[in-house]
Amino acid sequence: MTQEPTPPTVPERPLLHGERVWLRPLEERDLPAYVAGINDVEVGGWAGYGMPMSLEQAKEWLKHIGEKWHRGEGHFFAVCELGDDRFIGTVWLKDINLHFGSGELAIFMDHDHIGAGWGTDAQRALLRFAFVNLGLERVFLTVYASNERAVRSYEKLGFRREGLMRRSWRGPRGLEDSLLMAILREEWLQASESPKGGPKGG
Numbered sequence: 771m772t773q774e775p776t777p778p779t780v781p782e783r784p785l786l787h788g789e790r791v792w793l794r795p796l797e798e799r800d801l802p803a804y805v806a807g808i809n810d811v812e813v814g815g816w817a818g819y820g821m822p823m824s825l826e827q828a829k830e831w832l833k834h835i836g837e838k839w840h841r842g843e844g845h846f847f848a849v850c851e852l853g854d855d856r857f858i859g860t861v862w863l864k865d866i867n868l869h870f871g872s873g874e875l876a877i878f879m880d881h882d883h884i885g886a887g888w889g890t891d892a893q894r895a896l897l898r899f900a901f902v903n904l905g906l907e908r909v910f911l912t913v914y915a916s917n918e919r920a921v922r923s924y925e926k927l928g929f930r931r932e933g934l935m936r937r938s939w940r941g942p943r944g945l946e947d948s949l950l951m952a953i954l955r956e957e958w959l960q961a962s963e964s965p966k967g968g969p970k971g972g
Contacts, residue, residue: 780855786847786899788891793847793861793899796835800848800857801828807859807880816917817878820940842866845899849879849892858883861892863900863909871907873900890923897927901955910952914939921949928961929953 784792796804808814808823823831838844844864848857859879866873875896879889900906913920915934929951939948953961 780850780853784852786895787852788895790852790891791849791858791888791895792852793849793892793895794855795839796832796846796848796860798829798832800860801825801832803857803880804828804860807878810881813878813881813884816914816920817876818912818914818939838864842868844873847892847896849883849888851888859889859892861889861896863896863904866904866906868904868906871905873904873906873909875900875909875911885919890926893923893927897953897958901958907955908952910950912939912948912950915947915949921951924951927953928957930957 781792784794786793802825805823805825805828808817808819808828835844835846839846843866844862845866846862846864847860849859849861850856851858857880859877861875861877863873863875875893877889877893877896879892883889897909900909910932911924911929912935913924915921930953931949932952933950935948935950937945937947939946
């Protein structure tokens with residue numbers, strides 16, 4: 771049985787990649803899957819989305835983030851499995867401030883790619899982009915304090931807890947505490963000493 775050729779839209783050596791995934795700009799063709807994730811309580815709900823989104827709203831949002839991309843204020847990527855270009859999640863670096871050398875990471879993976887290392891691999895690729903390509907000094911994020919799986923994933927990447935923000939995020943279960951976590955460039959470099967560390971890939 772002969773293997774079908776790789777579609778021309780999938781690069782053999784992606785610029786931004788981890789060990790299992792690669793990152794490409796988020797496109798309009800991704801929006802149905804994106805909206806489906808936001809409207810799923812186990813995906814969008816845990817990622818902090820409190821309101822459902824329509825496809826038309828998502829199209830307007832895509833225009834908005836395109837403007838941020840052009841101004842250098844954010845980079846919004848679709849996550850794909852290596853060798854494929856189908857959307858399996860998103861990872862963002864938003865609110866970039868080059869003067870302070872900081873940016874905020876956000877992510878959600880679709881229901882079939884949660885809890886199996888896909889998101890960790892995507893974030894590893896994004897951190898390399900943040901610290902190497904953009905030259906940032908600090909990447910931070912917020913997460914539900916009760917989302918222990920996500921917190922463990924961030925700590926595995928080298929993020930450290932910086933503070934507890936009480937009743938600061940409204941999700942599927944109402945107002946909850948959230949954690950502020952961050953990783954500095956030197957901490958990312960230290961994490962690179964691990965076999966699963968930052969600079970691999972990309």
